[in-house]
Amino acid sequence: MPITEFALFRLKEQTPSAATKASFRDVIKEQSAWSKYPVHFLHQLEDSGLVYLLGGWASVAEHFGEWITSEPNQRLLAELKDAINIEWLFHLDIDPSSHSIPLNAPVLGISRYFVEASKKAEFERIFNAGAPRLGDYTAPYSYAGSWRVDKEGEDEEFVLFTGWNKVEDHFGFAQSDAFKEFGKIKGAIKGAEIKHVHLEKWE
Structure with missing residues (x-):
């Protein structure tokens, strides 16, 4: 069953640079093309230095076994290594194709x-x-x-x-x-x- 990726990043920059924003947009494009599920970034209101990622995968094995070691992901991580720290990453038993998470809310x-x-x-x-x-x-x-x-x-x-x-x-x-x-x-x-x-x- 498909699962939802849930990750938290700490921004090293107080205000993300144009290059960092471009890299985040590349993550959305590259990962969604690979996984066939949308990728979303969520900016925390309590602490503007924290950003969450929501994505979808056919399985945990596809995410960790294929995408993590892939050339596109390694390239994107290299681009962002001076801009973010990965705080944590895990998966939820939510089918990403169900669109049940209310991302349309303000x-x-x-x-x-x-x-x-x-x-x-x-x-x-x-x-x-x-x-x-x-x-x-x-x-x-x-x-x-x-x-x-x-x-x-x-x-x-x-x-x-x-x-x-x-x-x-x-x-x-x-x-x-x-x-x-x-x-x-x-x-x-x-x-x-x-x-x-x-x-x-x-x-």
Whole structure:
């Protein structure tokens, strides 16, 4: 089953140069041509030095076994070596052809939930019960979430993407009556990280 690549880069430049922006546009062009899935960059609002990449692959093996060592990827990494550090990279059980991640929203919330393996079923039960209320609140934008495929250690990680008009709307959900059911996931997680991004085209 196809999977979604999710990566985080730290920019070394306070303001990306024209050459760096051109290299990012080349990444979009080259990787999407290879994988046959769109590639998107997302700029974090809380820290403008952080940029996420979303891409798609037929499998983890295709990504790591073919693309990572390929000439186009090695060339692009060489172009960007003085501009970025790769903070992390992993994959999510989201079919990239489903277009379920709400990239059409002005602001995209990224919530990473860290879950003990023994509480995975409990988390899923609570999430599935509360998700309809979440969907009502994010409308007209959608949401999409799934488990990390290549996890580290025994713990699980669930990543949730939510679409919003502005960051304040996301925080408003946490204060709303609609959050009461969804908020029960706090009892099933070890911790969480919530950030916000916007789509970056490097123009």
